[in-house]
Amino acid sequence: MADPKGFMTTPRQDWPRRPVEERVRDWDEVYVPGALLPIITEQADRCMDCGIPFCHEACPLGNLIPEWNDLVSREDWRQAADRLHATNNFPEFTGRLCPAPCEAGCVLAINQPAVTIKNVEVAVAEQAWELGFTPPRPPDRLSGRTVAVIGSGPTGLAAAQQLTRAGHTVAVYEKDDRLGGLMRYGIPEFKMEKHHLERRIEQMRAEGTKFRTSTAVGRDVGAAELRTRYDAVVIATGATAWRELDVPGRELAGVQQAMEYLPLANRVRGGDLAVSPMSAAGKHVVIVGGGDTGADCLGTAVREGAASVTQLDIYAQPGGERDEDAEPWPTYPKIYRLSAAHEEAGELRTAPAADADARLFAASTLRFTGDADGRVRSLHLVEVDAARRPVEGTQRTLPAELVLLALGFSGPDRGDGLVEQLGLEMEPRGTVARDAGFATNVPGVFAAGDAARGQSLIVWAIAEGRAVAAAVDRHLTGSSQLPAPIGPYDRPMTV
Numbered sequence: 445m446a447d448p449k450g451f452m453t454t455p456r457q458d459w460p461r462r463p464v465e466e467r468v469r470d471w472d473e474v475y476v477p478g479a480l481l482p483i484i485t486e487q488a489d490r491c492m493d494c495g496i497p498f499c500h501e502a503c504p505l506g507n508l509i510p511e512w513n514d515l516v517s518r519e520d521w522r523q524a525a526d527r528l529h530a531t532n533n534f535p536e537f538t539g540r541l542c543p544a545p546c547e548a549g550c551v552l553a554i555n556q557p558a559v560t561i562k563n564v565e566v567a568v569a570e571q572a573w574e575l576g577f578t579p580p581r582p583p584d585r586l587s588g589r590t591v592a593v594i595g596s597g598p599t600g601l602a603a604a605q606q607l608t609r610a611g612h613t614v615a616v617y618e619k620d621d622r623l624g625g626l627m628r629y630g631i632p633e634f635k636m637e638k639h640h641l642e643r644r645i646e647q648m649r650a651e652g653t654k655f656r657t658s659t660a661v662g663r664d665v666g667a668a669e670l671r672t673r674y675d676a677v678v679i680a681t682g683a684t685a686w687r688e689l690d691v692p693g694r695e696l697a698g699v700q701q702a703m704e705y706l707p708l709a710n711r712v713r714g715g716d717l718a719v720s721p722m723s724a725a726g727k728h729v730v731i732v733g734g735g736d737t738g739a740d741c742l743g744t745a746v747r748e749g750a751a752s753v754t755q756l757d758i759y760a761q762p763g764g765e766r767d768e769d770a771e772p773w774p775t776y777p778k779i780y781r782l783s784a785a786h787e788e789a790g791e792l793r794t795a796p797a798a799d800a801d802a803r804l805f806a807a808s809t810l811r812f813t814g815d816a817d818g819r820v821r822s823l824h825l826v827e828v829d830a831a832r833r834p835v836e837g838t839q840r841t842l843p844a845e846l847v848l849l850a851l852g853f854s855g856p857d858r859g860d861g862l863v864e865q866l867g868l869e870m871e872p873r874g875t876v877a878r879d880a881g882f883a884t885n886v887p888g889v890f891a892a893g894d895a896a897r898g899q900s901l902i903v904w905a906i907a908e909g910r911a912v913a914a915a916v917d918r919h920l921t922g923s924s925q926l927p928a929p930i931g932p933y934d935r936p937m938t939v
Contacts (some may be wrong), residue, residue: 451492451556457486460476470747484563485516486566498549499546503545507565507601518748521568531929534890536644540640542902545937550774551774558852562818591607594617595625596624596655598625598905600678601909603892603909603912604653607913614652614653617659618656620823621657624638624645630707630740661860667866668866671886675888678890680912683875683899684856688851690781692812699820699849700849705722708722708723728844728845729845730844741755742794743784746794753794755804789802797831809824811824855873855895866889875897876894877896881932882912895904911932
């Protein structure tokens with residue numbers, strides 16, 4: 445604890461964002477380049493080095509937050525990077541994409557703004573790359589055991605890196621043409637530029653991990669065949685089976701899933717397409733769903749030049765402060781948060797009739813109507829109460845030429861035949877069943893991440909990858925020194 449009074453003398457200061465008018469004209473990350481480093485040591489000084497650091501409990505990775513805060517306050521970047529990477533394979537991802545439940549669990553947050561843990565994390569990660577503290581770490585010797593990891597999202601990559609470093613020969617199978625899963629084609633560039641992903645993949649290649657892209661297990665290569673070729677298989681395909689909206693007019697052209705829309709925009713940025721065939725340019729856009737995926741669609745549509753963008757959230761607008769009775773510290777509270785995309789939409793007034801920024805709260809979709817050519821033209825909605833019952837006399841209509849459904853995901857996509865070919869048991873909610881050791885009902889086959897846990901956060905995905913790697917290592921060798929930060933039945937802190 446470099447400054448015992450830091451939390452009393454230094455106010456919270458977040459990484460500043462670029463002006464809205466500037467950043468919506470490009471796809472670069474929204475933050476001011478170079479503006480974090482000058483403020484971050486004082487921000488790290490605000491950490492109280494608590495006797496019981498609840499930020500550890502709030503983060504499934506068990507990040508050693510007070511330790512690297514202290515090291516950052518002293519500008520000891522090498523040691524800070526070592527402590528950060530001791531628990532997190534990819535802090536540059538989580539530092540950009542995680543909603544920071546650690547900050548909700550910060551003891552300072554009981555009555556003050558929390559420590560900027562997420563900003564400190566990304567600062568350490570970037571300094572580690574800049575100063576050469578993240579060299580490849582290939583194993584000293586190989587074990588002679590082989591592992592196939594299916595899926596290259598954060599869970600699959602974390603599992604693969606841990607197992608490779610333990611000496612096993614690992615091949616990652618990815619159905620898309622590029623690696624990264626949702627980080628590649630679901631997360632827009634303005635939230636995380638893809639060069640952050642590329643340098644990690646190159647690090648993993650140098651360590652010995654093999655990658656097989658454009659290979660859907662179950663379709664391009666038989667799942668049962670893969671099981672016979674490897675000593676163990678890890679299923680880390682994510683939860684990509686999107687939830688549907690069963691209302692009249694769903695069949696109209698222009699009513700699309702968010703994960704049909706976002707990958708096309710990312711492919712434009714990747715140079716695969718000149719223009720997205722689903723571009724929002726000049727269109728009235730309505731996004732159904734109030735979560736992060738919906739916000740990603742919002743920021744993307746704004747940058748594509750939509751005529752208007754409105755986001756519907758079925759929940760009532762939350763307050764700006766934690767409800768201590770319903771969601772006491774240190775749980776992650778549902779409060780009003782202004783993402784970069786919502787800030788942009790609010791300032792640009794993309795939805796003049798919205799309750800706040802671009803959002804209509806407590807809004808439920810009734811139906812879509814279209815034109816003579818079968819294209820969507822309007823969305824009809826109604827306000828709902830806390831029990832999601834329609835409120836009489838509140839129906840209204842929004843112009844809609846592109847509707848994006850961002851309603852979440854239920855489990856792994858069954859279309860490739862992986863589940864059936866292996867004979868995997870499934871949970872009633874659509875996820876892969878597993879035991880306390882991450883093992884499925886098929887010997888040698890393990891499941892981790894959203895495919896088994898269900899839709900969750902990137903920190904839980906990486907924690908699952910690290911934990912399943914330890915389970916696989918133990919299965920292959922009889923014991924393991926790899927860390928296992930969580931069990932398959934662990935859940936976030938709630939009331």
